[in-house]
Structure formats: C-alpha cells, structure tokens
Amino acid sequence: MDQISALLKRAMPFQMVGPDGLASIAGLAKWESHAKGDLIYQVGDEADDIYLVSSGSVQHTLHGNNGAGTLERAMRSGDVFGWAAVMEDQARLATTMCLERTELVRINGAALIKLFKSFPIVGDVVMSRFATMITKEFGVSSLVAEKIRRLPQGAGSTAESKGTTKVQTATPTGLALTMFRLSQWLSSPKPYLMLIGFAILLGFWQFAVTVWKLPRFEDLPGLTVVVKELFSRDPVYGLSIYTPEYYQHIWVSVQRIAIAYFLATVLGVPLGLFLGWSKKFREYVFPVFELLRPIPILAWVPLAILMFRGAETPVIFLIFLASFFATALNTMLGVESIDESYSRAAYCLGANKWQVFREVITPGAMPFIFTGLQISVGVAWFSLVAGEMVSGSFGLGYVINTSYTMVRYPTIVIGMITLGVVGYSTSALVRFGGDYMMQWRVREQALGGN
Numbered sequence: 001m002d003q004i005s006a007l008l009k010r011a012m013p014f015q016m017v018g019p020d021g022l023a024s025i026a027g028l029a030k031w032e033s034h035a036k037g038d039l040i041y042q043v044g045d046e047a048d049d050i051y052l053v054s055s056g057s058v059q060h061t062l063h064g065n066n067g068a069g070t071l072e073r074a075m076r077s078g079d080v081f082g083w084a085a086v087m088e089d090q091a092r093l094a095t096t097m098c099l100e101r102t103e104l105v106r107i108n109g110a111a112l113i114k115l116f117k118s119f120p121i122v123g124d125v126v127m128s129r130f131a132t133m134i135t136k137e138f139g140v141s142s143l144v145a146e147k148i149r150r151l152p153q154g155a156g157s158t159a160e161s162k163g164t165t166k167v168q169t170a171t172p173t174g175l176a177l178t179m180f181r182l183s184q185w186l187s188s189p190k191p192y193l194m195l196i197g198f199a200i201l202l203g204f205w206q207f208a209v210t211v212w213k214l215p216r217f218e219d220l221p222g223l224t225v226v227v228k229e230l231f232s233r234d235p236v237y238g239l240s241i242y243t244p245e246y247y248q249h250i251w252v253s254v255q256r257i258a259i260a261y262f263l264a265t266v267l268g269v270p271l272g273l274f275l276g277w278s279k280k281f282r283e284y285v286f287p288v289f290e291l292l293r294p295i296p297i298l299a300w301v302p303l304a305i306l307m308f309r310g311a312e313t314p315v316i317f318l319i320f321l322a323s324f325f326a327t328a329l330n331t332m333l334g335v336e337s338i339d340e341s342y343s344r345a346a347y348c349l350g351a352n353k354w355q356v357f358r359e360v361i362t363p364g365a366m367p368f369i370f371t372g373l374q375i376s377v378g379v380a381w382f383s384l385v386a387g388e389m390v391s392g393s394f395g396l397g398y399v400i401n402t403s404y405t406m407v408r409y410p411t412i413v414i415g416m417i418t419l420g421v422v423g424y425s426t427s428a429l430v431r432f433g434g435d436y437m438m439q440w441r442v443r444e445q446a447l448g449g450n
Contacts, residue, residue: 047084056102085109260319268327276335315387334368370434
C-alpha cells in the first residue's frame with residue numbers, strides 16, 4: 001500500500017493529493033506484471049482502467065483522427081496512461097504494448113470517480129490535472145479533454161442548455177483549490193514544526209532573561225512580565241489588549257500602511273513593467289531609480305517634513321518610498337525573466353506591441369510581481385516605525401519610541417510583538433491573494449512536475 005501511495009505521489013494528476021487521499025486511491029489499485037511484447041489494450045477496447053508504470057516501459061501509440069497521424073511515447077516509471085477511463089463515453093484511443101518486463105498499477109476508472117464524489121474538492125483538482133496532462137503532454141484536442149468525467153459538486157459539474165449537455169472545463173475554483181492546499185498544509189508537519197519553533201524562541205527568551213540572566217539580556221523584560229502586562233485589565237504602563245488605545249494604535253498604523261502600499265503598488269508595478277519592457281525608457285529612468293533606491297528612509301525624514309504639511313503625509317511618504325522601490329525592482333526583474341521567444345512568437349502571430357505587453361509581458365511577470373508585493377509590505381512595516389518615530393501621535397512605531405523615552409520596556413516588547421503579528425498577517429494576505437490569482441501557474445508547474 002505504501003509503495004503504491006509513493007508511486008501515485010509521483011504521478012502528475014495525483015501530486016496534490018494528501019496522504020489520506022493517496023491511501024484511499026491505493027486501496028483501489030492492483031498490481032500487474034507483464035512480459036515484453038504483451039498487449040495491454042488497443043484502439044476501440046472498452047476504457048475501464050487507468051494505469052501507472054511502476055517499473056519497465058510501455059509503448060503508448062495514440063492514433064489521431066481524420067488522418068492526423070500518430071503520437072508515440074515510451075511510458076516509464078511514474079507515467080500515467082489509459083486516461084480514457086476517466087473520460088465520458090470514450091473507448092480506447094491508443095494502443096499500448098510492453099517494451100520490456102513491466103510492473104503496472106491498475107485502477108478502475110469508475111471506482112476512482114466514485115471515490116472522488118465523496119471528496120469533490122480533491123476530485124476536481126485531480127480531474128483538472130488529468131485534462132491538463134491530456135491536452136499538453138499528449139497533444140489531444142481540448143474538445144476531447146473536455147470529456148473528462150464531471151463530479152456532481154464543485155467546478156466540474158455539468159449544465160443543461162437547450163436540451164443538450166453543456167460541458168465545462170474541469171478546473172477547480174480558486175477558492176476550492178486554496179482551501180484544499182490549506183487543508184494539505186494543516187495535515188502536514190509544517191504548522192506543528194512552526195509551533196515548536198515559536199516555543200523554542202519563547203523558552204530561550206524566558207530562560208535568558210529570568211533564569212540564566214545572561215549579559216545583554218538581564219535588563220530586558222521577561223516573557224511572563226510582558227504576557228502579564230499584555231493581558232492585564234489594569235496594565236501598569238497603560239497599554240494592553242483591554243485598553244482602547246491599543247487598537248487605536250494598530251488601526252492608525254494599518255491605515256498608513258494601506259494608503260502607502262496602495263500608492264506604491266499602483267505606481268511601482270507599471271514603472272517596473274515599463275523598465276523591463278522598454279530599453280529606451282530604462283536608459284532614461286533606471287539610473288535615477290538606482291541613485292535614489294539605496295538612500296535610507298531616515299535620510300528622507302527632513303525632506304519629508306519640509307515637503308509635506310501635517311503629521312500624516314510625511315509618514316505615508318516615507319512608507320511609500322520603501323515599498324515603491326521594492327515593488328518596482330521586482331516587477332522589472334520579472335519582465336526580464338521572460339523568455340524573449342514568447343514575445344517573438346506573439347509578433348509572428350500578428351500581435352502588436354500593446355497586445356504583447358498585455359498578453360505576454362504582464363502575465364509572465366506576475367510571479368515576480370507578487371513576490372515583490374510580499375517583500376514590499378514587509379519593507380513598509382520596517383519604514384513605518386521610522387516614520388512614526390518622527391511624526392504622529394498614534395501608531396505602533398510611536399508606541400515603541402515613546403515607551404523607550406519613558407522607560408516602559410514591557411510596552412516596547414508589546415509594540416514589537418504586535419507589529420510582527422500584524423505585519424505577518426498582511427504579508428500572508430498578499431501571499432494568499434497572489435496564489436488565488438495565479439492558479440494557472442500552479443497548474444503549469446504541476447505539468448512540469450515541479
């Protein structure tokens with residue numbers, strides 16, 4: 001059973017299935033052994049089972065329609081064939097013959113579909129990957145791939161239209177795939193290892209300050225002191241989760257981050273796209289960009305105060321600068337990472353410059369853009385503290401700075417912890433948003449086995 005599960009995990013359609021799902025699928029599987037020259041099935045046979053190659057090799061000859069010719073492939077360990085068994089009313093489209101002594105895993109298609117009906121989200125993902133594999137790896141028409149059997153729930157359901165069945169692509173919704181990946185993460189050791197890591201950090205903090213009293217640590221507030229202050233209804237230094245001021249500081253900081261981050265994204269992404277796309281534009285702008293980028297945020301503080309009136313605008317400007325440079329640079333690198341052959345192919349097909357920019361450059365740079373946006377939101381929180389130390393009467397940076405001057409050390413740590421939690425949450429939101437908007441990239445990576 002474990003050997004079959006490991007083999008399934010290597011196969012492209014099942015790579016995103018969790019351990020429990022793999023075990024259930026493995027329960028449907030049977031081992032088969034074939035000698036060299038054995039015919040497994042031929043064109044026109046009933047399509048009832050799918051096959052996974054465990055060892056050896058199989059010659060897979062796909063016969064085209066209307067004289068389109070044939071496609072021959074040698075299927076080796078980890079490859080899947082016999083996928084007509086998960087298609088609607090489809091007989092065998094290929095002939096398969098063993099090239100040597102071969103071990104196969106055989107799974108009944110109807111039983112597999114029945115299993116997926118019990119787990120529709122997992123089923124939709126697997127069926128989507130089958131459709132991708134069929135159209136991309138085997139060059140089968142998308143009309144044929146659309147015959148992948150639909151599940152009664154999720155994105156793969158059928159719809160009746162004008163007395164005929166309207167076939168929809170078996171692609172799971174972004175939310176379904178995101179929730180599936182979240183469930184996979186929760187069932188993996190990662191979250192529990194993360195908790196162990198936090199426990200080690202907190203334990204070292206408590207022992208280093210309170211028990212061992214190490215040099216450089218003995219004057220710091222201990223873990224118990226900070227926790228007691230944070231959850232106290234009557235805090236000694238006036239700030240805890242029960243005081244309205246605590247949430248007001250968080251809200252003010254989040255507002256500043258949101259405004260600056262929005263401006264940095266709206267201006268930084270287009271600038272980065274043009275820097276990577278147009279060589280002439282880059283020759284004019286990039287030297288100035290690189291000259292300003294290394295200047296520390298604190299160096300901009302005097303100019304920010306002189307240029308902008310009020311208490312809020314200088315802070316937002318400082319946050320915007322740090323976030324803007326990170327966003328624009330990563331976007332530019334994303335454009336430069338695109339293979340030039342894609343643009344050339346688009347031009348050969350008749351696309352103009354703006355169509356290439358919209359259909360090739362922008363989607364191709366998206367992975368780098370969202371990476372830049374994750375870095376950008378973290379950098380924004382870094383610069384927030386510097387800005388709020390200079391200007392403003394509310395905010396987490398203001399709390400940290402004033403607590404230091406007034407010798408409220410536990411409040412400093414409370415502000416730092418809150419800053420880390422809120423910053424981590426915003427970064428996670430950006431990451432999940434990027435994953436949700438780039439499901440196509442997940443499928444393309446799966447096609448390559450990545």
